[in-house]
Amino acid sequence: MLQVPFIRDNRDDIVKRLTIRNIDAAKMIDDVIVFDEQRRQLQTQLDNEKAEMNNLSKEIGNLYKSGEAQKANILKEKTTQLKDSIKDLELQLTNKADALNELLYKIPNVPNPIVPTGNTDDDNEEVFREGEIPVLFEGALPHWELAKKYDIIDFELGNKITGAGFPVYKGKGARLQRALIAYFLDKNTAAGYTEYQLPHLVNEASGFGTGQLPDKEGQMYHVTGDNLYLIPTAEVPGTNIFRNVLLNASDLPIGITGYTPCFRREAGSYGAHVRGLNRLHQFDKVEILRVEHPSKSYEALDTMVNHVKGIMRELNLPYRILRLCGGDLGFTSALTYDFELFSTAQDRWLEISSISNFETFQANRLKLRFKNSEGKNELAHTLNGSSLALPRVLAGILENCQTEKGIKIPEVLIPYTGFEYIN
RNA sequence: GGAGAAAUGGCAGAGUGGUCGAAUGCGGCAGUCUUGAAAACUGUUGAGGGUCACACCUCCGGGGGUUCGAAUCCCUCUUUCUCCGCCA
Structure with missing residues (x-):
């Protein structure tokens, strides 16, 4: 399967060389680029929320240690919402990554330029x-x-x-x-x-x-x-x-x-x-x-x-x-x-x-x-x-x-x- | 097939709920010393995502779960080892 960064950087050349195989891959290649973009956005968002969660967890731990259970419990409530959101984002990300991979599996290797065009x-x-x-x-x-x-x-x-x-x-x-x-x-x-x-x-x-x-x-x-x-x-x-x-x-x-x-x-x-x-x-x-x-x-x-x-x-x-x-x-x-x-x-x-x-x-x-x-x-x-x-x-x-x-x-x-x- | 034990970085091996991406040793790399090498000493040393670069996120056999928080607890799968059975 092709590498996404390679696709991102060589979009036109790849589409052109895939015509040697008699396939018009423009749509697939563009979809890959879009899906990857979306995937990365989701990833970033997810990472940010996870970072926030990690910080909250650390704080809660510290509060318990210093005997401030009351404050810790307040923070705990905050995590519930965040947890749901993370779960949701994770699902979205998995779906997007799967969709991207499915596309990638369908794209054949890019022929060497010396490969002759032809069908049979x-x-x-x-x-x-x-x-x-x-x-x-x-x-x-x-x-x-x-x-x-x-x-x-x-x-x-x-x-x-x-x-x-x-x-x-x-x-x-x-x-x-x-x-x-x-x-x-x-x-x-x-x-x-x-x-x-x-x-x-x-x-x-x-x-x-x-x-x-x-x-x-x-x-x-x-x-x-x-x-x-x-x-x-x-x-x-x-x-x-x-x-x-x-x-x-x-x-x-x-x-x-x-x-x-x-x-x-x-x-x-x-x-x-x-x-x-x-x-x-x-x-x-x-x-x-x-x-x-x-x-x-x-x-x-x-x-x-x-x-x-x-x-x-x-x-x-x-x-x-x-x-x-x-x-x-x-x-x-x-x-x-x-x-x-x-x-x-x-x-x-x-x-x-x-x-x-x-x-x-x-x-x-x-x-x-x-x-x-x-x-x-x-x-x-x-x-x-x-x-x-x-x-x-x-x-x-x-x-x-x-x-x-x-x-x-x-x-x-x-x-x-x-x-x-x-x- | 039955019973038990285990799986952690290149390797060995600690770690049983928070400050652990993970002690320590070996190996690798760089440096000091040396004519050179060895030894010794000092530093450094996993992968993936993300970023111009940082930040940040993920990964302790795979998958799922509990929890605010999991290498650590639970379930499940796989693999390895020991004993028994079977067998070329």
Whole structure:
């Protein structure tokens, strides 16, 4: 969420930059400024009355001590009225603050000026492309057929055990998935990220901290018995490590990585384009996450993009990088690069990573700050990205690396799989 | 799951109704001394709101209550520790 002082000082610029997202935020922004003004007025009034109350209380105490109970009782009567007034003001203030916050929750992050305008993913800007798109032999199959042919992923079994979107990986399929997880984690830790194993369920406060709650409640699985949520991404437990944290400038930058399963209800998704591994309710993902000094966060974003590039290069898979347009940009992000893998047998691009700079948007909600060089507490910048999402990478390997002899495992993974072919 | 104890500043730890945003120790920072460092000594050292700056207000695990007044009393939730039960 945006900071109110920032809104107050940059009203026009914010409204203008939010048009990149195709939203006219003028009314909301102006309301924020007005509500904040009113909130502050109420606060001042309340503070004054409380100060008066404090003084009266002190006086009463002194009077009792010097044995002047009579006088004290007279003062006590005065406090009754003041008490009511304070109670009333407190209520008004809470209401105003709630209204202000509700507005703030609705305002998305201000896009970086280089974010292209646009509505849909057609308007995303391709900034990089690499890797050769293989020409497949006659009779090449999409991954869901390959999964059946080599008996490595069983979608039906998942249906039986749980339901649609919960595939069962078997044999070399399971091993390949484990190999990818280990490989990604090794790459990330080699690049300086500290490996974490994080909880797969989070409480309400954490869901709120990263912005899934209250708005996207329907997207998460909710364990009502204990009021916990299954994580939709490691971003949620990972970023909440830093909720209500005050760091030293020397602690920055912080980089962490973690593998977790991810659970998404994906309500309303259906059809051919969600077939096979393309969209699941449960999938595995390795995430990287950084906390940065504000002056270094865009440099860090580039570093993260280059890091994932390096992985794709090693895997030798064709991919492209998109700069997301305003309409496609996530609510909390200021700038996002998506990695898409070309899935030859499906003849389409599959999103496998999304790397974003949230600037202070998450940090403000999380209260993640550091002591800057002036000794003041300042909000840090947060960033995160997938490195990488497993199922679509798996789909890409199956489809792009299929040969008439079977699936040829990319070189870098062979030490992890212990086999060269799935056949 | 049952019984009991506890939660205070970066840490440790006092404080059971007013003068407590909170003793004291450690740590941090600044200074004196020193060629430099250590030691010693002196000072300083939480967060949020508000203000041009002060004033002022709020915060002693979270929420609610009693009272003129709450770190202190009551209710409730959460967490931690000890004992018992269960268990990978």
